[in-house]
Amino acid sequence: MSKRAKPFADVVDRKRKYTLAEATALVKQCATAKFDESVELTVRLGVDPKQSDQVIRAACVLPHGTGVTKRVLVLAKGEKDKEARDAGADHVGAEDLVEKIAKGWLEFDVVVATPDMMREVGKLGKVLGPRGLMPNPKSGTVTQEVARIVKESKAGRLEIRTDPYGIVHLMVGKASFTAEKLVANAAAAMEAIVRARPPAAKGGYLRRMFLSSTMGPGVEVDTGSYAPAEG
Secondary structure, three states, X not given: OOOOOHHHOOOOOOOOOEOHHHHHHHHHHHOOOOOOOEEEEEEEEOOOOOOHXXXXXXXXXXXXXXXXXXXXXXXXXXXXXXXXXHHOOOEEEOHHHHHHHHOOOOOOOXXXXXXXXXXXXXXXXXXXHHHOOOOOHHHOOEOOOHHHHHHHHHHOEEEEEOOOOOEEEEEEEEOOOOHHHHHHHHHHHHHHHHHOOXXXXXXXXXXXXXXXXXXXXXXXXOOHHHOOOOO
16 A cells, blocks of 8 residues: 555545445545645446447536636637637637647647538547547537537536546546535536446446545445436
């Protein structure tokens, strides 16, 4: 056990599954770093990411935001260009930005594109794809509603996607948030994950769920209250 982990050994029972409210209180208690630690929700799902019909791509807007302001880039033309700028997008453009990104510029956190730009955006697959930044219709980032997505992204919109092991990682706030806000954010994220269950997923869907801060221990949460009806 590391020197940093020892103080948490008597606080978190590794053999116990806590309610979301209990887990949140423990995570806040263990967030003792000198900076405002992020709080992450980690959920192992009963899906096979190697099967295309079991890959999850969805989104949700946290009621209290993430505590981090995201830099939003919009690839659009004409009227949608103006709409994105008016909504507060940090970067807006078309072929000019595609070329800039292709050369290595990556000073943004979210990419939104209108459908008519996807032919150009497709050229950026090798750049944006590995970073999880590629616009996708399933997550709502390929859309004509650019103003709505820009505003939601600024307000705390999360993209939900499984990693190669069928695990979802989501930042649901900061340790400085009240316990009530963290619980509400985590609950909203879990509801979105449940709604995104692919029809092809068989057996138990929510396998294990943990809440943790950047430097703190993982606290296992009882998934029972979030489990969708089987069949």
